[in-house]
Amino acid sequence: MARYNFKETEAKWQQVWAEKRCFNVEVDETKPKYYVLEMFPYPSGRIHMGHVRNYTLGDVVARYKKARGFNVLHPMGWDAFGLPAENAAIENKVHPAKWTYENIASMRTQLQGMGLSYDWEREIATCHPDYYRHEQRMFLDFHKAGLAYRKESWVNWDPVENTVLANEQVIDGRGWRSGALVEKKLLSQWFLKITDYAEELLQAIQTLERWPDRVRLMQHNWIGRSEGARVFFPIVGRDEKLEVFTTRHDTLFGASFCAISPNHPLAGALAANNAELTAFIAECNRIGTSEAAIETAEKKGFDTGLKAIHPLDPSWQVPIYVANFVLMEYGTGAIFGCPAHDQRDLDFARKYGLPVIPVVKPTDTDAVAIGDTAFPGEGVLFNSRFLDGLPVESAKTRMAEELRRLDAGQPTISYRLRDWGVSRQRYWGCPIPFIHCQDCGIVPVPEQDLPVELPEDVTFDAPGNPLDRHPTWKHVSCPECGKPATRETDTFDTFFESSWYFARFADARGAEAFDRNKADYWLSVDQYIGGIEHAVLHLLYSRFFMRALKKCGYTDVEEPFAGLLTQGMVCHETYKDENGKWLFPSQVAKDADGRSVSVEDGRPVTVGRSEKMSKSRKNVVDPVHIIDSYGADTARLFMLSDSPPERDLDWTDSGIDGAWRYLNRLHRLIGEPSFALPAPDAPRPDTLGDKAAAAEKALHKTIAGISEDLDKFHFNKAVARIREFSNLLETLDGKTDGEGWALRRGLETLVQLIGPMTPHLAEELWALLGHETLLAETAWPVADPALLVDDSVTVAIQVNGKLRGTIELPRDCAKEDAEQAALALPAVIQQLDGKAPRKVIVVPNRIVNVVG
RNA sequence: GCCCGCUUGGCGGAAUCGGUAGACGCAGCAGACUUAAAAUCUGUUUUCCGUAUGGAAGUGCCGGUUCGAGUCCGGCAGCGGGCACCA
Numbered sequence: 001m002a003r004y005n006f007k008e009t010e011a012k013w014q015q016v017w018a019e020k021r022c023f024n025v026e027v028d029e030t031k032p033k034y035y036v037l038e039m040f041p042y043p044s045g046r047i048h049m050g051h052v053r054n055y056t057l058g059d060v061v062a063r064y065k066k067a068r069g070f071n072v073l074h075p076m077g078w079d080a081f082g083l084p085a086e087n088a089a090i091e092n093k094v095h096p097a098k099w100t101y102e103n104i105a106s107m108r109t110q111l112q113g114m115g116l117s118y119d120w121e122r123e124i125a126t127c128h129p130d131y132y133r134h135e136q137r138m139f140l141d142f143h144k145a146g147l148a149y150r151k152e153s154w155v156n157w158d159p160v161e162n163t164v165l166a167n168e169q170v171i172d173g174r175g176w177r178s179g180a181l182v183e184k185k186l187l188s189q190w191f192l193k194i195t196d197y198a199e200e201l202l203q204a205i206q207t208l209e210r211w212p213d214r215v216r217l218m219q220h221n222w223i224g225r226s227e228g229a230r231v232f233f234p235i236v237g238r239d240e241k242l243e244v245f246t247t248r249h250d251t252l253f254g255a256s257f258c259a260i261s262p263n264h265p266l267a268g269a270l271a272a273n274n275a276e277l278t279a280f281i282a283e284c285n286r287i288g289t290s291e292a293a294i295e296t297a298e299k300k301g302f303d304t305g306l307k308a309i310h311p312l313d314p315s316w317q318v319p320i321y322v323a324n325f326v327l328m329e330y331g332t333g334a335i336f337g338c339p340a341h342d343q344r345d346l347d348f349a350r351k352y353g354l355p356v357i358p359v360v361k362p363t364d365t366d367a368v369a370i371g372d373t374a375f376p377g378e379g380v381l382f383n384s385r386f387l388d389g390l391p392v393e394s395a396k397t398r399m400a401e402e403l404r405r406l407d408a409g410q411p412t413i414s415y416r417l418r419d420w421g422v423s424r425q426r427y428w429g430c431p432i433p434f435i436h437c438q439d440c441g442i443v444p445v446p447e448q449d450l451p452v453e454l455p456e457d458v459t460f461d462a463p464g465n466p467l468d469r470h471p472t473w474k475h476v477s478c479p480e481c482g483k484p485a486t487r488e489t490d491t492f493d494t495f496f497e498s499s500w501y502f503a504r505f506a507d508a509r510g511a512e513a514f515d516r517n518k519a520d521y522w523l524s525v526d527q528y529i530g531g532i533e534h535a536v537l538h539l540l541y542s543r544f545f546m547r548a549l550k551k552c553g554y555t556d557v558e559e560p561f562a563g564l565l566t567q568g569m570v571c572h573e574t575y576k577d578e579n580g581k582w583l584f585p586s587q588v589a590k591d592a593d594g595r596s597v598s599v600e601d602g603r604p605v606t607v608g609r610s611e612k613m614s615k616s617r618k619n620v621v622d623p624v625h626i627i628d629s630y631g632a633d634t635a636r637l638f639m640l641s642d643s644p645p646e647r648d649l650d651w652t653d654s655g656i657d658g659a660w661r662y663l664n665r666l667h668r669l670i671g672e673p674s675f676a677l678p679a680p681d682a683p684r685p686d687t688l689g690d691k692a693a694a695a696e697k698a699l700h701k702t703i704a705g706i707s708e709d710l711d712k713f714h715f716n717k718a719v720a721r722i723r724e725f726s727n728l729l730e731t732l733d734g735k736t737d738g739e740g741w742a743l744r745r746g747l748e749t750l751v752q753l754i755g756p757m758t759p760h761l762a763e764e765l766w767a768l769l770g771h772e773t774l775l776a777e778t779a780w781p782v783a784d785p786a787l788l789v790d791d792s793v794t795v796a797i798q799v800n801g802k803l804r805g806t807i808e809l810p811r812d813c814a815k816e817d818a819e820q821a822a823l824a825l826p827a828v829i830q831q832l833d834g835k836a837p838r839k840v841i842v843v844p845n846r847i848v849n850v851v852g
Numbered sequence: 853g854c855c856c857g858c859u860u861g862g863c864g865g866a867a868u869c870g871g872u873a874g875a876c877g878c879a880g881c882a883g884a885c886u887u888a889a890a891a892u893c894u895g896u897u898u899u900c901c902g903u904a905u906g907g908a909a910g911u912g913c914c915g916g917u918u919c920g921a922g923u924c925c926g927g928c929a930g931c932g933g934g935c936a937c938c939a
Contacts, residue, residue, distance in 0.1 A: 042939055083938065155937075166937040214856055218934075221855050291935050295853040325853090329936095344853090417936095424937060494939070532933060535856080568858095569933085612932085642864045642877065648932080650864065654878050661891095662877090668892090708868090716865070720876035727876090796872035801920040803872055841919050847871045851919050 004667040006631030010760040014115055022776045023062075023117040025073055027521045034070035035522050036062045037502055039530030039538075040077045043125075044084060045103035047110045049570035049613055049651060050531065052623045056639045056757075057567060057715070058529045059116045063756035064710045066117070067780040073522050075505040076111065076118040078104050080127035081494045083166060085428045089460040096428040097456065100127055110624055114632045115759050117776070122508040126497035131504065132430040133451030134513035135496055140433060140444050141552040147193045150442065153421055154263070154289050157185035161463040164425040167290045184285040189423035189490065190432060194544045198223055198415040201543055210527075210563035212646070215535045222536045224416025229400055230332065231409035233258055233308035236317060242266070242308050245331030245414055249403065250395035253384040254338040254359035256349055258308045259301060259323035261333040267322045270304050277302055277322065284324040291327075299348055300324045308336075311408035312385075323348065329418050339374065346374040359383045360392060420541060422493045427458055427466040429491025437478035437485040446479050452487070465489055498538055499545035502528075502560055519555055528561040532646075535566065565713055568648040572619040574608035582618040585653075610650050621651055633758035634660045640715040640757050663761055666726060666754070670747050670765045675734035677744045680770040684745075689736030698728050699746050700787035706753050707780070715757070722754050744769075749781050797822045798849040799831040815842040822848035 017023065038058035041051055055076075062074040078100075085096035092099075104125055111118075124131055142148040156165040158175035164187070169176045194201075202223045205216045228247035235242055242258055260267055262284035271278040280302040287297045301321035310316035318336070325344065326335055339349035340358040349356055356370050360379040381387040386402070387395045403409035423432065431452040433445035445452055455473040458466035467473060467489040478485040500513070506522040507515040542560045549555050575583040577598055588605050591597045596605040613620045626635050638659040643649040688696060702725040709718035729746045732739045748769055755762040755775050766775035790811060795818060797805045804827040809818055819840045822828055832852050839851040 039939090044939095079939070164937075167935095168938045170937095218856055222935085224855095289937080292853075295935085297853090299853095421936080426937090493937070495936095498939085531939090532857085533939080534934095536934065537936065538939080609931095644865080647858080647865090652864080652878075655864075658878055665892090717876085720866075723876055794872080798872085798920075801871095801918095806872065839919065841871090843871055843920095847920085849871080849919055 004664050006633065009764045010115060010632055013760045013763045017776060023074060024119045024121055025071055027518055028071045031071040033521060034065040035073045035525045036527045037525045039534065040079050040501060042082055043078045043080055043100055043103040043107050045106055047107055047623050049621060049623055052635055053570055053639045053649060054529060054567055055114060055116050056636045057645050060715060060756040061527055062117050063759060067778065074117055074119060075122040077124035077501060078126065079498055080125045081429045081497060086426060113627055122505050124501065124504055124508050126501065129451045129453050135430055136433040136450050136452060137447065142192060142548055143444060145552050147548050149191055150188055151191055152186045152188050154184045155187050156289055157183045159183055163463050167288065170288050173286065173288060181286060182288060184289060189421055191419040191421050194420045195415060195417055197544050197547050198417045204559065207559065212564060212566055215564060215566060218535045219540055222417065222540065226414050228412060228414060229403060229409050230412045231311055231403060233311055236307040236309060242334055243332045244334045244336050246336060248338060248341060249399045250381060250387065250392050251338040251341050251359050252312060252399060254340050254357045255310060255318055255336045256339055256355045256357060257318050257321055257337045259321045259326050259335050259337055261326040261328040262322055262324060263328040264333045280322060287324065297324060301348060301352060311403065330416060331414050340370045341374055341376050343374040357383060422496055423490040424493055425465045426491055429494060430496065432488045432490050432492060434488040435476055435478060435485050436488065437481060437483065439483060440478055440480045443478055443480050495538060495541045499542045513554065523557045524559055524562040527563040527565065529565045529567060532566040565645060567645045569612045570649050570651055571610040572613050572621060572651045573610050574617050574619045576606045576608065578603055584618045585621055626656060630656060630660045633761045634663055637663065637758050641719045642716050644716050645713055663758060667761065669726065669730065670768055678740045682741060685738045685741055688738030688742065691732060691736055692738035692742040695728060695732060695742040695746055697787050698725060699749055700783040703749060703781050703783040704788055726750055752781050793845045796847045797825055797828060798847060799828055800852055801849060804828055804831060811845060818842050818848050822850060
C-alpha cells in the first residue's frame with residue numbers, strides 16, 4: 001500500500017463534514033449542551049503556532065464531547081478591531097477595513113485546512129457594523145444605568161506625532177516612531193464603573209471552580225481588596241486637611257512624613273506659584289503611564305515645605321512631600337510614611353534624612369534597631385502610647401476607634417481595581433455613540449440612529465485620529481436642540497468587543513445582540529481555552545460585562561466562562577549568525593559534524609535557547625508550511641503530544657517527524673494488517689487465548705484511561721496511551737485463538753480514541769475498517785468495568801524506605817500475608833541481618849516497608 | 853518594583869491521595885533488511901562503581917516533617933507570564 005496521502009484524505013473529509021453539516025448546531029433541549037470556545041484571534045493575516053495549539057486543544061474537546069453525546073457549540077470569529085490595522089494603513093497605505101477583511105479571508109482558509117469542527121455559519125467579525133451596533137446600544141444602556149461616565153485621565157502623548165501612544169508604543173520613554181520623549185497628558189475620557197462590582201467580582205471568584213487556581217489568584221490580587229483606614233492630617237496654615245489611606249494605621253505613631261501624588265490637587269495648587277515644584281511634577285509625568293514604569297523608576301520626592309499635623313498629637317508635625325511613587329488612582333492619592341515598617345518608606349526616609357521611629361517589635365525579641373531593612377511583620381506595639389503592648393491586629397482596631405472618636409479618620413476598604421477606561425483616540429475601533437453639544441453637553445446618539453458607522457473615506461497621512469480631522473463625519477446636529485454639534489471621535493478599547501462575543505455566538509445572525517432563550521441555553525461557556533496572558537484583563541472585563549448586561553436586562557448569566565484552560569506558549573530555539581543577526585529556522589541547517597550552519601553560506605550559527613516564537617527573533621515556523629508538508633493531523637498530534645497544554649511547548653523538527661511517523665505507522669497497521677482481520681460484525685469468540693485476553697483487558701483500560709485524560713485535558717498522556725496500546729496491538733500475530741477478533745476490536749477502538757486528535761486520518765481508517773457511518777457522528781466507546789481490575793498486583797518491598805524488591809500478590813490480600821511475603825524475601829532477610837524488624841508498614845496493593 | 857507561575861535523564865515529559873522515579877516519545881548507540889540510500893524493523897540508553905549477580909547516588913539549591921518526599925512545610929536561586937492604550 002502506498003504511503004498515507006494526507007492531502008487527498010484531509011481535503012476529502014473536510015468536504016464531507018461540511019456537506020453533511022456535521023458541526024452546525026441548533027438549540028436542542030433533549031440533549032445536554034456543551035459550549036467550547038477558544039479565544040478568537042486578531043486577524044493578522046497568517047495563523048501562527050499559538051493558534052494551531054489553541055484551536056487543536058479546543059477541537060479535541062469539541063469532538064470528544066460530541067462523541068460523548070453532548071450538543072456541542074464550537075464557533076469561531078475575528079477580534080477584528082485594533083492597532084495593527086492602523087499601523088498597516090500607515091506603513092502600506094492600505095485601508096484598515098480592506099486589510100482586515102483580506103486577512104480574515106486568508107486566515108479562515110488556513111484554519112479550515114486544520115479540520116476544526118467549527119460551526120462556520122456563526123462566524124463573526126467585530127469590525128462589522130452588524131456586530132458593533134449592538135455594543136453601541138449596550139453602551140447607551142450602561143450610561144442610562146449609571147455604569148458609564150466621563151473623567152479625566154492620563155495618556156502617553158507623543159508631542160511630535162501629536163498622537164496618543166499605547167504602552168507598547170512607548171520604548172524607553174520615547175515614541176516608537178518619532179523617538180520623541182513621551183509626555184503624560186490629561187484627556188477627558190469614557191470609563192465603565194467596574195469598581196461598582198469589585199466586591200462581587202472578588203467574591204464570585206470562589207464559584208469559578210473549573211478555573212486554574214493561579215488565574216483566580218491573579219484576579220484576586222488584581223482587584224486588591226485591602227482593609228485600612230482613611231486618616232485626616234490637618235495642614236499647618238491651611239484650612240484643608242490631607243486625607244491619606246493606609247492599611248497600617250496601627251503604626252501611626254511611627255509616622256515621619258506624608259507624601260502626595262504629583263497629580264494630587266494639592267500638588268497642583270502648590271505648583272501654581274512654585275517653579276521648582278512645577279518642574280518636579282513635569283519630571284514625574286515623563287515616566288510612562290504604566291505601573292511597571294512608575295514602580296521601577298527611582299523613588300524621588302520634593303519637599304513642599306508644608307507641614308502636616310499628626311492626627312493624634314497637635315504638637316507633632318511631619319513634612320509633606322510630593323513623591324513620584326504615590327499613585328493618584330489608588331486610595332486617596334496621599335500616604336503617610338512609616339519608615340520603620342515599610343521598605344519603600346524606609347528607602348525614602350534614608351534618602352531624605354527623615355526620622356525612623358520603630359513602633360512594632362517581634363514578640364520573641366527586644367531588638368528594634370532598624371538598619372536598611374524595614375520590619376513589616378507581625379508583632380507587638382511599643383512607643384505608641386495607648387497602643388503599647390497590643391498585637392498589630394488589635395492595635396488597628398483600637399486606633400480606628402480612637403480616630404473615629406477624634407473625628408480624624410475611619411476604617412475603610414480600598415480596592416486596587418480601577419475603573420475601566422474605554423476611550424481610544426483611534427480610527428479602527430467601534431465609534432462611541434455620543435454627541436458633544438455646546439448647549440446640551442454630552443448627548444447620547446438616539447437609538448434609531450444606530451449604528452454610528454465608521455466613515456470609509458479616511459487618510460492616514462497626517463498624525464492624530466482620522467475621525468477627528470474627517471471633513472464631515474463628526475459634524476452633526478444635536479439630537480436635543482438641533483444646533484450644530486460634534487460626534488465623539490474616540491472609539492472603544494478593543495477589550496469591549498471581546499467582552500461579549502461569546503454571547504453573540506449563541507445567536508450570531510440575530511437582530512438583537514443575542515436572543516435571550518438561545519443565550520440562556522448555550523451560556524455559560526463550558527470550556528474556554530486561551531493564553532495565560534489574558535488571565536486578568538480580558539477575563540475580568542468579560543466577567544464585569546456580563547454583570548453590567550444583566551443589570552441592563554440583557555441576560556441572567558453572570559459568569560461567562562464556567563471552565564478555563566490556559567495554554568502555554570509555543571517556543572523555538574533562536575539562531576544568530578556571526579554578525580549577531582537573527583535567522584529563521586529555515587535558514588539554518590546542520591553540517592556533517594552536526595554543527596549548526598547557515599544554509600546560505602555555510603558559516604557557523606549560534607544556537608540560542610528556546611523562547612516564545614516571535615517575529616522579532618525570527619524563531620517562527622509557519623503552520624501553513626507544516627500543514628502543507630505533513631498535513632493537519634500531524635501538526636495537531638504534535639501539538640498534543642509530550643507537553644501538557646498549560647505548559648510551554650517546544651517546537652522541534654524531530655517532534656513533528658515523530659508525529660508524522662506515527663500516523664503512517666497507524667495507517668499501515670490498519671491498511672496492511674499482519675494477518676487477515678475477521679469481518680466487522682464477527683462475534684467475540686467464546687474463548688480468547690492469553691494474548692488476546694490480555695489485549696482485551698488493555699483495550700478497556702485504554703478506553704477508561706483516555707476518557708479520563710481527555711476529561712482532565714491531559715492530552716499528552718492520552719497520546720502516550722494511544723501509542724502504548726498500538727505497540728501492544730503490533731505484537732498480536734494471529735497464532736492463537738481470538739487474536740483476530742482482539743485485533744479488529746483494538747484497531748477500531750484505537751481509531752475512535754484518536755479521532756478527536758487526528759480526525760482526518762481517523763475518519764479514513766474508520767471507513768477502511770468497513771464502516772459506512774462517519775466517525776465524527778459515532779458515539780465514544782465504553783469501557784467494561786469488569787475488565788479494568790487485575791487479580792494480582794505488584795507490591796514494592798522496602799527496607800527503611802529503600803526498594804529491595806517486588807513481589808506479586810493477590811489483589812486485596814490480607815496485610816499479614818503481605819508482611820509474611822515481604823519478610824521472606826531474601827534481600828529483606830539479608831538487610832535485617834538477623835534482627836527483628838521494629839515495625840512493618842503495609843499499604844495494601846502498593847508497598848510493604850520493613851523498618852529495621 | 854509588585855503579582856502569578858515553572859524547574860524531573862542528552863531533550864519533551866510520566867509518576868491518581870505522601871508509597872517501585874524516568875511511562876510514552878525525541879535524539880543517540882548497536883544490529884537487521886538493502887548493491888546503496890531512504891523508509892521500516894529489532895535491541896539498548898538516568899549517572900557512577902563493577903566482567904557480572906549487584907551496589908551507590910539521583911527530581912534547581914539549602915534545611916525541615918515522615919516508616920517513606922518529585923509530591924508537604926520554611927528559605928534561596930534561575931527562568932518565564934501579567935502590570936490597566938498589544939491582543
